[in-house]
Amino acid sequence: MMNLNAAGTALLVAALGAGPTMPALTPYSPISTMVDAVQAPRLKSSVERLVAFGTRNDFSETASTASHGVFGARNWIAQQFEAIAATAGGRMSVSLDTYVQRKTLRTPRSVRESSVIATLRGTAPGRVYLMSSHYDDCDGRCTDGAGTAPGADDNGSSVAAVLEAARVMAPTRFRGTIVFACFDGEELGLWGSDHYARELAARKVPVLAVLNDDIIGNSVGGDGASEPNVIRVFSEGIPSGADIARINLVGSENDSPSRELSRFIAEVVPVYVPGLSVRQIFRADRFMRGGDQESFQAVGYSAAVRFVESHENFTHQHQDVRVENGVQYGDLPQYIDAQYLRRATQANVAALATLALGPSAPTGVRMELKRLGYDTTLQWKPVAGAVSYEVVWRRTDAPQWENASNVGDVTQATVPVSKDDFVVGVRSVDSNGLRSPAVYPAAVRE
């Protein structure tokens, strides 16, 4: 147990008065090496190869050896993963998650679905992190497998990113297991991710974070807006099945596992990708749109976020390829900014590598509620691989953690911060200076 002495308290109070005091994170060189290894030309060529299948619409299926259609594309993705697995020292396996999707009101018939999954096994049990994309695509109608559907940005960009992340990360031994997923059937109802997430949940696989990428390769919006050094991360507020009365009582409505993951990503990415900033969007997804992160949230894997480019161009998504009134429609590869896609991929690699190499987040985090008081006491369970812990806090109306105090290798700490006025959490720190995402405490009245 740790209680700050008078000098420590004075320091903290002084720090509070001086404004935000988050530690300046420094890059951990093995992660920098992986991030720097991400190559724009390779990303571009993956997107172009996927586009060359003509369409990856689910109803375009032909033989998996064909150079046209969704089966050929899935086969090509699996081949890429197999080649990457050969560099992983026997730790990576590649599989298809296959099932028959029944006809729905929207679709003409039943169809065979196969998500392509590469799993890079870590050394520590109980920790699985997922980076995902979808490889199916749409023209203007979505159920017309006969049309041309290039799907460069939606979502060839993210399939290229997942393959590239797997390439640069495969040779490294991680503590956590990393799943690189290219889902099928996203466009018609999140089919592939729904099937896979349910399967993981049934096997009680401990998925601690999901980074879902969908539309990450274009840097100029349809309205001309462009912020090539910003990527958006969407996170849901209230997890499905949450006890809303309880959330209201303890004021944790802005501290869902997805939000803590979002804050973690926003802090880590600029450390490894200088000049790139993460715009946290505190919303499950864009209006009238959704993504595969929802399939994980729906089965209780609550820490799931979506990466998406800073400004979208809707004339290049879900459109038949055509020129109309001098305007080019269609999700064509010439609108991919390979340098932007590189930065988006690097953001994923930085966050994913920090999650899987660093310490787990603390569990069993509780806030003591024994009496009215002017400070905050937290307790948690020790984390394997952690050498110390940081208590973090922020004003209730601040988006990001503003202050941190390293309280040492302890499982209880009291900080001179009013729990009434601040949001307080705790995170693990390892010997390489890597931090876990922070955890919002359960309030326990004893």
Ligand SMILES: [Zn+2]
């Ligand atoms: Zn998409």
